[in-house]
Amino acid sequence: MAGPPVFYCIPGLGADERVFQFLRLRGETHVLRWLSPQSTHEPLRHYAARLAAAVSAGQAGWLVGVSFGGVLALEVAQLRPLARVVLISSFTGPKELPWIGQLARATGLYRAVPPQLLRLVPRMAQWLFSARNGGEYRLLRQIIRDTDLPFTRWAIAQLLQWPGRSATPVIRIHGTADRLLPAGAAHSQYRLPGGHLIIVSQATEISRILHHLVAEAAASEAAVG
Numbered sequence: 734m735a736g737p738p739v740f741y742c743i744p745g746l747g748a749d750e751r752v753f754q755f756l757r758l759r760g761e762t763h764v765l766r767w768l769s770p771q772s773t774h775e776p777l778r779h780y781a782a783r784l785a786a787a788v789s790a791g792q793a794g795w796l797v798g799v800s801f802g803g804v805l806a807l808e809v810a811q812l813r814p815l816a817r818v819v820l821i822s823s824f825t826g827p828k829e830l831p832w833i834g835q836l837a838r839a840t841g842l843y844r845a846v847p848p849q850l851l852r853l854v855p856r857m858a859q860w861l862f863s864a865r866n867g868g869e870y871r872l873l874r875q876i877i878r879d880t881d882l883p884f885t886r887w888a889i890a891q892l893l894q895w896p897g898r899s900a901t902p903v904i905r906i907h908g909t910a911d912r913l914l915p916a917g918a919a920h921s922q923y924r925l926p927g928g929h930l931i932i933v934s935q936a937t938e939i940s941r942i943l944h945h946l947v948a949e950a951a952a953s954e955a956a957v958g
Contacts, residue, residue, distance in 0.1 A: 738795060738947045741765055741788050745800030746888050747880035752799060755936030770887045777891040781808035788813050798823055799932050801888055807898040818903045822911060822929050826897025829916045838893045861912050863928020904946060906939060
């Protein structure tokens, strides 16, 4: 991979560039901003194609997706085969969903749960995301407050209907105490102490891992070339 690495970071559901603020990456970094769905039924693959417009098709890069952003990273990768995928606190298919997610997927129960619920119970959100008191909790509360509810409804429906991309090569980084996606750690090459917000709590270590992956990829390409 010639030249400095290029990272395309995709935040989680309801989040934005703030979750990446503690990463220290050497190279070019772009945070892909969420687009408004064109309709309440826009297919995830169609949405991913629109998101992929911000990712260079002729340049190797790194798609770094957090949580729901990992789902989009996998979908974008189908259109940008030169990109390598790194999933953080994410999953590759419905079999990794917790039992409540499996139930919601099978029954359509998610349609009856208002997405604004976490706004009303911020401490429940803190427990789910394992956010520590102080800066992490304040950041989580701000992100929840700023969440676009129509987008959240669309995204939850798409996430729970997603068939997965388990065959796509990925590097996975996951928290060992993730309450939202507890199965993810067992499928990950890098397991870090913490919950669903390791992108914040373990930003230094995640930065180190990403630099290590870049160096490994460069050495591998140099050996082949």
